[in-house]
Amino acid sequence: xxxxxxxxxxxxxxxxxxxxxxxxxxxxxxxxxxxxxxxxxxxxxxxxxxxxxxxxxxxxxxxxxxxxxxxxxxxxxxxxxxxxxxxxxxxxxxxxxxxxxxxxxxxxxxxxxxxxxxxxxxxxxxxxxxxxxxxxxxxxxxxxxxxxxxxxxxxxxxxxxxxxxxxxxxxxxxxxxxxxxxxxxxxxxxxxxxxxxxxxxxxxxxxxxxxxxxxxxxxxxxxxxxxxxxxxxxxxxxxxxxxxxxxxxxxxxxxxxxxxxxxxxxxx
Amino acid sequence: xxxxxxxxxxxxxxxxxxxxxxxxxxxxxxxxxxxxxxxxxxxxxxxxxxxxxxxxxxxxxxxxxxxxxxxxxxxxxxxxxxxxxxxxxxxxxxxxxxxxxxxxxxxxxxxxxxxxxxxxxxxxxxxxxxxxxxxxxxxxxxxxxxxxxxxxxxxxxxxxxxxxxxxxxxxxxxxxxxxxxxxxxxxxxxxxxxxxxxxxxxxxxxxxxxx
Amino acid sequence: xxxxxxxxxxxxxxxxxxxxxxxxxxxxxxxxxxxxxxxxxxxxxxxxxxxxxxxxxxxxxxxxxxxxxxxxxxxxxxxxxxxxxxxxxxxxxxxxxxxxxxxxxxxxxxxxxxxxxxxxxxxxxxxxxxxxxxxxxxxxxxxxxxxxxxxxxxxxxxxxxxxxxxxxxxxxxxxxxxxxxxxxxxxxxxxxxxxxxxxxxxxxxxxxxxxxxxxxxxxxxxxxxxxxxxxxxxxxxxxxxxxxxxxxxxxxxxxxxxxxxxxxxxxxxxxxxxxxxxxxxxxxxxxxxxxxxxxxxxxxxxxxxxxxxxxxxxxxxxxxxxxxxxxxxxxxxxxxxxxxxxxxxxxxxxxxxxxxxxxxxxxxxxxxxxxxxxxxxxxxxxxxxxxxxxxxxxxxxx
Numbered sequence: 059x060x061x062x063x064x065x066x067x068x069x070x071x072x073x074x075x076x077x078x079x080x081x082x083x084x085x086x087x088x089x090x091x092x093x094x095x096x097x098x099x100x101x102x103x104x105x106x107x108x109x110x111x112x113x114x115x116x117x118x119x120x121x122x123x124x125x126x127x128x129x130x131x132x133x134x135x136x137x138x139x140x141x142x143x144x145x146x147x148x149x150x151x152x153x154x155x156x157x158x159x160x161x162x163x164x165x166x167x168x169x170x171x172x173x174x175x176x177x178x179x180x181x182x183x184x185x186x187x188x189x190x191x192x193x194x195x196x197x198x199x200x201x202x203x204x205x206x207x208x209x210x211x212x213x214x215x216x217x218x219x220x221x222x223x224x225x226x227x228x229x230x231x232x233x234x235x236x237x238x239x240x241x242x243x244x245x246x247x248x249x250x251x252x253x254x255x256x257x258x259x260x261x262x263x264x265x266x267x268x269x270x271x272x273x274x275x276x277x278x279x280x281x282x283x284x285x286x287x288x289x290x291x292x293x294x295x296x297x298x299x300x301x302x303x304x305x306x307x308x309x310x311x312x313x314x315x316x317x318x319x320x321x322x323x324x325x326x
Numbered sequence: 327x328x329x330x331x332x333x334x335x336x337x338x339x340x341x342x343x344x345x346x347x348x349x350x351x352x353x354x355x356x357x358x359x360x361x362x363x364x365x366x367x368x369x370x371x372x373x374x375x376x377x378x379x380x381x382x383x384x385x386x387x388x389x390x391x392x393x394x395x396x397x398x399x400x401x402x403x404x405x406x407x408x409x410x411x412x413x414x415x416x417x418x419x420x421x422x423x424x425x426x427x428x429x430x431x432x433x434x435x436x437x438x439x440x441x442x443x444x445x446x447x448x449x450x451x452x453x454x455x456x457x458x459x460x461x462x463x464x465x466x467x468x469x470x471x472x473x474x475x476x477x478x479x480x481x482x483x484x485x486x487x488x489x490x491x492x493x494x495x496x497x498x499x500x501x502x503x504x505x506x507x508x509x510x511x512x513x514x515x516x517x518x519x520x521x522x523x524x525x526x527x528x529x530x531x532x533x534x535x536x537x
Numbered sequence: 538x539x540x541x542x543x544x545x546x547x548x549x550x551x552x553x554x555x556x557x558x559x560x561x562x563x564x565x566x567x568x569x570x571x572x573x574x575x576x577x578x579x580x581x582x583x584x585x586x587x588x589x590x591x592x593x594x595x596x597x598x599x600x601x602x603x604x605x606x607x608x609x610x611x612x613x614x615x616x617x618x619x620x621x622x623x624x625x626x627x628x629x630x631x632x633x634x635x636x637x638x639x640x641x642x643x644x645x646x647x648x649x650x651x652x653x654x655x656x657x658x659x660x661x662x663x664x665x666x667x668x669x670x671x672x673x674x675x676x677x678x679x680x681x682x683x684x685x686x687x688x689x690x691x692x693x694x695x696x697x698x699x700x701x702x703x704x705x706x707x708x709x710x711x712x713x714x715x716x717x718x719x720x721x722x723x724x725x726x727x728x729x730x731x732x733x734x735x736x737x738x739x740x741x742x743x744x745x746x747x748x749x750x751x752x753x754x755x756x757x758x759x760x761x762x763x764x765x766x767x768x769x770x771x772x773x774x775x776x777x778x779x780x781x782x783x784x785x786x787x788x789x790x791x792x793x794x795x796x797x798x799x800x801x802x803x804x805x806x807x808x809x810x811x812x813x814x815x816x817x818x819x820x821x822x823x824x825x826x827x828x829x830x831x832x833x834x835x836x837x838x839x840x841x842x843x844x845x846x847x848x849x850x851x852x853x854x855x856x857x858x859x860x861x862x863x864x865x866x867x868x869x870x871x872x873x874x875x876x877x878x879x880x881x882x883x884x885x886x887x888x889x890x891x892x893x894x895x896x897x898x899x900x901x902x903x904x905x906x907x908x909x910x911x912x913x914x915x916x917x918x919x920x921x922x923x924x925x926x927x928x929x930x931x932x933x934x935x
Contacts, residue, residue, distance in 0.1 A: 060454040092734040125739040162340040192449040300726040
């Protein structure tokens, strides 16, 4: 039987892995390889690796460490994919077919589009024809606006006229393979997922949906799995707070009877 | 004593790097190449694959020396493993986007997964387990961890059911592992399936290691 | 080279693991703000949360130590032991990694612990021969002779906890508080990744084997596997997440209740007298190397912390930086004698670690920008011609 996935999201900003709170406060955690190695050792189902840098400069500002300080995103992806024996979805700043190709050749298994999908819907079509829709994840950031939700682009800064449901249907029609639905309001607050938002999106499409935004405890994962038909549950910050985090989260879900893989540890 | 040397065929399929990495991690000698001499000198051949059947076949036909490959695999019996679309192209034909001929090494055709009725989403993306239908050494040591990573919308409908080693349930059952003599196919991605994937890859290589 | 400094404290942008936001405030200040915002009510709730967390461990345990406290004998560890053993009346196992760099006052304080508290105390000190070798090896490898200390402190206690079946380890100040890596609500716990990446700079015991050390020399440095840790259920929690961390206040409590001694002599590189008595180099040449690499030192750390907790104004902090950050402390000679190295060799190795984002060369001297404005020279360049060329190449990038 197909399992629900538990997916750590790793945010890269200017060469550092960071925590993100409300899309505006960032705390440096460290080097991409060290972080992904641990997530890999804890047998993560998959990871989503997002580049949220504003510029083009990648620099951990350390040249005295046992880890290489890579100056380019593609080099970082190569290093990261070398120690990941699970799928990696790479997103952030993808604007052309070549961008996608470069990332896939550097080791990404899937790519994730956000702003570009909003700017040019036909790009999704193009990309899925070229690489296959199973390779294309569309990430949708949504914020509550009075009673409705609206889709935002550019890291939550630019409002569009689409509701998440409308936009999800459009991207599905245009060849997207999966949807990553993220609540801007809940980001970094640890108060739980926006269940209503997730439910709306999941019910409106037939492609797999990944929930994101707001996890603060393991039972937030179980809440989403229980109350919605979401395919996968994702989180960013929380996996950085304790050791063996992914293993323990998986263990909690597995022992509570949820349809997830048995927790495992891998030697890298 | 001939030392193991795994050859990964490169026809522009995206997951070559990951397959290379996992074989290195398992501590076998491995090379990524389409060179006829290297193919002849290798002890195992792996055909990775992501993407669609027709475009993959086109790339295979234009970049891989099929004549040499057929001699090594079909005549000389060199162990061969196709992964994901690399397994699907073993079929006689496929129907993704357009009707297209495959390598025809194992009888059958590639068809879209039937996943409606249960409200299951396509593509089939995620971890799913296997049900073993025929015993094989390739399953040695496989115990609790039997989930593998899948990402596909099409599957191989095998003509001769004795060529099916395992199937997987998604809506209905589809073939997840196919085997005819020395030719194997995995619908899932062993290079992305952590413990279970590494076990099967290790078994595949070790089964055919010359003493 | 644009030297950027935090507007609130005195940290430069080159400070380890730091970032400075669009308003010019650094991540450490931002995080400290969050901690300062917490009212007494909040801290009471957190205290309750602490008690909730430790209760299951006490309930299950009739016969073993209640927890393990990694201690150096310093003010922080004394406070931790005081809180656990005195205020909560628990029986901890105290555990010290002894890197052989204690000041005499530090020795006294460390040995005092099991007199002051009803607690057992294990001290694990590697062979001095091994330590001397490691001092030199890691200085050449990463510009830090104190790697053994960072490694030992973050490894030996976890090993002992797994061996003695003690699941709960109680640490003090929230990890990497110095860069604002985590916020109060994160309730972060000890992590192997942070240890490996930041405390050990990505190196482990096996990296030392190619430099002439053997596995048996490094037993104290081997971190337990995930399996071993999960079997015992070892986890490390930080008191700083549950009780307001105030070193000045804490030191007062310690000195009032116990025979704890601060440093007899003032330190040469900082104004505080209470810190790092367990390691003579932490405020000395280990920290000097931080200045050589990144252009800031212990005084910047202490002043920034004191600014954030309201004990010091920024102008005063800048004065501390001016007075102390660049001092070449006399423990340099103690160390050179300890490991058998000449001063010239020391500087020529140290100079290879200068950060080209911070330093530049002019007229055979090292220059950098100052937080009080302008730029100054800080010593002669000890690189050969090819070294200077390499540096200049990197320098051009910035």
